[in-house]
Amino acid sequence: MRYWLFKSEPATWSWDQQMAKGEAGEEWDGVRNYQARNFMRDMAVGDRGFFYHSQTEKAVVGIVEVCAEAHPDSTTDDDRWECVDIKAVQPFAHPVSLDMVKNDPRLSEMVLVRNSRLSVQPVTDEEWRIVCDMGGVTA
DNA sequence: GCCAACGTTGGC
């Protein structure tokens, strides 16, 4: 299983909205960046990811699971763009802020720190364990 | 609200 990070502006699509979708999950649509799209093409059903709130909150707030492989993005006719579906698994006991990530030397190589603008990104096994631990959930 | 970083577009 591989690990990922999904970034969203809470004003556009929030963790609460994601959780409200329950087991059905929801398309991670609207991505218009090739790198991010390519990562989604690499995903498999059952892969897990962090759900990150950008802008106002800047924190990892929960864990999601990929529940459908990459397919055409229903929000555009442009066939270049694809997306996966994800469903909420569980919220963090306490959010892990960007500050906390930046201040932990073990996480200095995280894409979240290195390339803050990429909206879908890979997370290493080690980073996954550390951030889950900080968030108060079992990896 | 500003600005740096980055990606994309289009002219040459």
Add this chain to the structure above:
DNA sequence: GCCAACGTTGGC
């Protein structure tokens, strides 16, 4: 194929 111009994202 290069590069300048432009638009967008996201942290501060």
